Amino acid sequence: MELLLPLFLNGVVNGAHYALLAMGFGMIFATTGVVHFAYGPVYAVAAYLTWWSVTVLSLPFLVAMGVGIVGCAVVGMASYVLLYRWFLRNDSPPFIILVVSLGLLMLITNLIGVAFGTNAKTVNDVTYGFYFIGSAVVTGVQLWQVLALVVVGLGLAAFMKWTAYGSYIRAMQDNMLMAKIVGINTERVSLVVFGIGSGISGIAASLILVKEGALPHMGFLAVFYAFLAAVVGGLGSLPGAVAGGLILGLVESLGVWRVSSDWQTTIAFGVLFIVLIWRPTGLWKGY
């Protein structure tokens, strides 16, 4: 039983990370229809910009984090304006856009390596404490990860409910054609969605930079976890993204309570397949 609490807390922390990623990824997909696999390297861009701002510009971490978030939002918006928009305007089949996003994933990942080098980047000057909770230890950065989910989740919920753009986004997620007919500038809303979705990933990336450092390929698996959590929760659903992320984190962590950690990924994905068989459209309906 001594192990259960630390595994549970780790599951919550990692689940919060996955949930943040799922929120942004799911929002982009549900609104624009783009399976944005380049979301992964865009997330990595935030980590690298944060690192660059801390180490080269000597900015305080929170300011640097802001640079990273804005920077990756800009890269996300640029990927829509320069690439996806053209294919969407020309009614390209979804699989073509999927291939484009995979190509962009490879392109940005390689560009990060070229621009920053392939070695690990770290910001060791950022200090954080540790706290005992029963038999478990959690670090300050882990608490920030959970706090980030709470703040971003509530902020995004408020944005979706009480702003004009929130209602446009909901309209587009509900029926893209009808949204166009009633006069919503869907391209502008898509641009905003790419910005917000990418910016959310930037928050998660900056915290991972503190926790483990940054590597060019760091977004590769992250985007698949984001995709999976978003699908399990229900694509486009905010509470679904939170639930999907937390379930993924908890299953992954608690799954190795009594068995070897060799089985971690197998257990996590096996359970999630069962969830999807039970609820093929995810746990929640979209916005």
Add this chain to the structure above:
Amino acid sequence: MFTKAIKGLTCAVVGTILAAGTPATAEDTIKIGGIFSMSGTAPYYGQVMSQGAQLAIDEINAEGGVDGRKLELVIEDHKSGNTQAAVTGMNRLINVVGVKAVLSSFSGPTAAIAPISQDRGIFTLNGGGVSPKMIGVSDHMFHNRSMALDLALASVAYAVESGHKRIAQIAIKSEFGDSAIAAAIEAAERAGVEIVASEQFANDATNIDAQIAKIRAARPDVVLNWATTPQAGIAVKRLRDIQVNVPVQSMEWTSEDFAIAGDHSENIFVVTDYFSASEENEWGKHFHDAYVARHGDDPDFYAANYYEAIYVIAELISRAHDAKGKDFASADLTEQLWADNSFKSVYGGTMKFRDNGVVIKRVALLEVKDGKTEFVRFIEAAAD
């Protein structure tokens, strides 16, 4: 007249293009393949290994080559352990490039290309992988680095010597990690100490918190860290983050691990192959200085192994020239190695290949202190 001129010009141009496009013939250049990790999660290794090998090749060529024939290194990328990429690379090196020898790296890729080495009779020298599964598959495969069992024996021996009784270990889930974990369990059984936790994680895992939590719950008094760069540094950082402050014995500790672990890079010992540029080791010092002059960094043992490997191959080529002439086959290098299995080592003195194709090397104990790894002593614990 005009037509003749055009034809002549065309012939000249085509001839020039063909001449420029034709690769150097086998008479001119001997090609050596290198299957390294040039991209993926661990490009560090490919960088230092290729730099070590290329430095040796440049030195040999600057001296006129091997019996007047230049050497050329042709690199294939196994993308940080992708066995399929390694097999593709090996086939390309043999069928397209026409290499006479191959340098391999990482356990998985090396084990994957071993059957091809055997079938095609390609002399293959591994300076990075440590898995015992690479041994005995190909008569033409050799290893100039210590194997997992050698390292595990030494690491467990040092843990026991230091009074530790509860050993935990962590490794990447890979051919390499599996071998190290299994070898340490075997070594611990021999030494009569308890392995209280053996945790592994995926090479591209997004986090290793569950594994670290299980190690903490097992209350070890030493942790054997079989992870490689950069995960070795991440493992230590996460251990220290949750207050697992017992000694960590790593199999390697690179500059990248220092960067990741930061201030946590203390109370760490490294049990590994060790390259030292001491004054007594003239060749080693020459290599160190040349490497630093070219790349600005001190060479690690991976760079040293592949530098040394090129000189081993050059020596074998020279012997094969004498025995078989210039049209020697790759398998002739194997024959020449067994004709005399002792070679000068950049580590100092000579090294000797055992019957299983693995070189006998001493394993060193290093201590990570004040941002540096300091040599403590050699541990004599080589497996039979």
